Amino acid sequence: MKRLILTALALTLAAPAHADTLVDNVNGITLDRDGKLVRFTGLVIDGEGKVKQLLDRKDKRPERPDFKEDGKGRTLIPGLIDAHGHVMGLGFQLMLLDLSDTNSLAEAQAAIRRYAAENPEMPWIIGRGWNQEKWGLGRFPTAADLDAAVSNRPVWLERVDGHAGWANSAAMAAAKVTAASKSPEGGRIEMADGKPSGVFVDAAMSLIDVAKPRPLARDLDRALYLAQQKLLEQGITAIADMGTTIAEWQAYRRAGDKKQLAVRILSYGGDIDNMAIIAGSEPTPWLYDDRLRMVGVKLYLDGALGSRGAWLKAPYTDAPGQKGLPLLTPAQLRNKMVRASMDRFQVAIHAIGDAANAEALAAIADLDADLPGERRWRIEHAQVIDPADMARFASLKVVASMQPVHQTSDRLMAEARLGPDRLAGAYAWRSLETAGVRLAFGSDVPVESANPFAGLAAAISRTDAAGQPFGGWHPEEAVSRETALDGFTRTAAYAGFAEDRIGTLMPGMRADFLIVDTDPMMASPDEIRRMTPLETWIGGYRYYKKKEGATIGR
């Protein structure tokens, strides 16, 4: 069914552009170009797929629109923009075998066998989600358990927490792992009868990982297809792809060339090398009717909080003496920033710890005045910020590209890592907004689900999917509904130099919108979290329609 929709698309777009379309009888919501909330009841789309007119209840309708769509009183909101995600990471996640629903080893073995039979062309079976505790197995599974399901190809499955992998005998043979193999530092090969048992913990997982085949172009194409379907289902009409490689870019172009690129991708090259081979000496033009553009480069300045790779000003509370480390020297960071900026590429810097954020701001302050054009610097994640640095964030006009759901997933870990005193600058959306910083919101998919409604709910409530903690975690950092919507629409577009074409539904903008069954400006955080799009439209075309009869809101 989903495949049909995208195939039909290819045909549709090959036909001449449609003429005027009227979407009428809707509870329409958008921000205007200045961020003010606007309501409307009808939307006229022109032949280029752009918004021609917003109509009030009293406004006269076009007499003879070429197409007319009755919104049946449902709510229409702008297409949501994920300001930070990994399109192909999502696609490959969707291609993996998922064992997280299995309740016994036997169930898992059956699922593995079935997946192998359904995917005869895959050279390796790759998956995730097993949990021997949930299975009540009382031990780790073994290679022999896996061989019993599939023995003629390598199988390699990550545990639910990502901290162990389970290989069959073919995978160990392909990776040349034997009884003589040594556990690397930070890892452990589980042994049985003097031989590797099949389970590899933490750093030892790399012993098998290195032998995995590189994905083929057709795998990339399939992953992109699946990722687009998932994003359309979730109401994402545009996404900033953070760290695009040349192989990924080629998949985007192949899809674009065949008119199979639906979701708009604002691409940031994975470091300078990918940026340069993809785009050359300046950002690319907007391609495929504003479906694809390489606008800038993604740089990594530090790691993540969970693994204590984030670079902090003071030691980790739960690991005295450790502060994390910068991944770039001051000279390296500045050289890369200048290299990109001189060719007018936008720079997006991954900075999680307060030291990393301070260093990113220092580098921006050092360079900003001497560079051409409008830089519109971005700091990605901006998770832990020394409150003393917030004013500088604003004065340098840096966009804070943040992921609301990270706050709900990370809160207990963040408390452990940072202790109580540093939480004032952690996931500090409201403080940044108050300081004058623009907030672009995203998901970091596939690290989190791309579901932007979970993001909207977290942004306004500081609570997780279970509504925890009651009243919200540091609720003073929650933002208004308008700011949350702005972060996933207007400012997400601004953050990618796309505010002249997407992010609002004002006349002249691309007609990217969702039909939903709930008014997010009125609903409770819990209701917002459970919203899903009934329809997803991009450039005036409906790319996704929820199956009729499906239960809404679960």
Place this chain on the structure above:
Amino acid sequence: MKRLILTALALTLAAPAHADTLVDNVNGITLDRDGKLVRFTGLVIDGEGKVKQLLDRKDKRPERPDFKEDGKGRTLIPGLIDAHGHVMGLGFQLMLLDLSDTNSLAEAQAAIRRYAAENPEMPWIIGRGWNQEKWGLGRFPTAADLDAAVSNRPVWLERVDGHAGWANSAAMAAAKVTAASKSPEGGRIEMADGKPSGVFVDAAMSLIDVAKPRPLARDLDRALYLAQQKLLEQGITAIADMGTTIAEWQAYRRAGDKKQLAVRILSYGGDIDNMAIIAGSEPTPWLYDDRLRMVGVKLYLDGALGSRGAWLKAPYTDAPGQKGLPLLTPAQLRNKMVRASMDRFQVAIHAIGDAANAEALAAIADLDADLPGERRWRIEHAQVIDPADMARFASLKVVASMQPVHQTSDRLMAEARLGPDRLAGAYAWRSLETAGVRLAFGSDVPVESANPFAGLAAAISRTDAAGQPFGGWHPEEAVSRETALDGFTRTAAYAGFAEDRIGTLMPGMRADFLIVDTDPMMASPDEIRRMTPLETWIGGYRYYKKKEGATIGR
């Protein structure tokens, strides 16, 4: 001036497509779809840049064409297609400093100094063409001679024959060449006062070559711009690019995205890796109004005759015991052919020696029947063929992609390498044609000039630019004017699966044509060799017009 033309193009094509154009009062020539010569006096081009109608003298002209062009009785021929070239190789050749016109060391120093001043952004000055014999210098030049011209950047200049290089002190320092450096096997570091003098012979050239900076994207863009200008001047409207790398492909796409791709490029990936990362799991669509497509892959089966890398059935006449070597094992060759063909990529195999040609044919015979679709195998160069293999060439429907000018450049060398007995199958155009093989003609630019008129002249006369040897070298292998024109138009298009859109001027085909001042079906080989286009049109647009007042035919 040239820059203006291409810049203007970018603007022109951004405007709506033009409507009907009448090019009238011409001595028009084309082959029809079956290869029969057709003459006409007027050409109507439709709004898409395709031929709408060929007009006879007596035919009624359209009453009100939107544009009308008076051919003034000059000759109009189809745009010429180079079936085997290297677009970026040509571009980089054009970017180099060319010293071949200098008559003294002082003149060379002045040229080097001037070039360095004109190209302040180049990290290295790279060039070629010096000849100390011509300068009457009586010795090799030295690093100090070069330092006197440019000392603040590396300078590295190849001798006219490509067998020596001349470095300045900065280049030797960048390459870490010192008095302690050793000459590699097959090479010699010239020494003076116990130090490298600055000249590096044969294999020793690599000591400096490895330190040369990789070209930047902007260098690639500039090279493509220069290559297109040169091809337009020479009357090439389409070219098969043999061995495209991902970096080169990205430059083609950048140009296409900006509407700055004028010449049509039929791209063959440089081996499987480039093919796969560029095009994925099938040939790309035609992009940019049929300006660019990756259609297949280029594989190397052997080397060249000059360096005795071509793989022969019997030893080289001038190197007893040596037969050259295949660059791929039988299994490797077949694996690559299957890998490409299964994804419907066309396979073009470089084969120069008779053993290489026989092995390419054997591999094709092994695989052909079991592969999907129409393979249309190509053998590139096909320079030395055992006459016993020619029937198989025809029965397998392999296209012979040959370069007429190679015959004129190679003849003395080929006589030495092959001896008299093997010349019957060398550059054997007519024999292949008689056997039923289709001939696609090209230049192998930049190994030879891209000038297709030199190719046409060589094809019909077997003589070089000086008219040597008198009466032609093995003149029985010359082809008719019709076959020569076919090789550079209709069959060159067929060889790249493009015969449905280019190669002839029959209605429905792209309006790619040249205005020339000589009728090539009437002129002498010498006159043909001196022809140059007065105008070059692609897709109904004039991209090149020879400057007025310029002398024609020199």
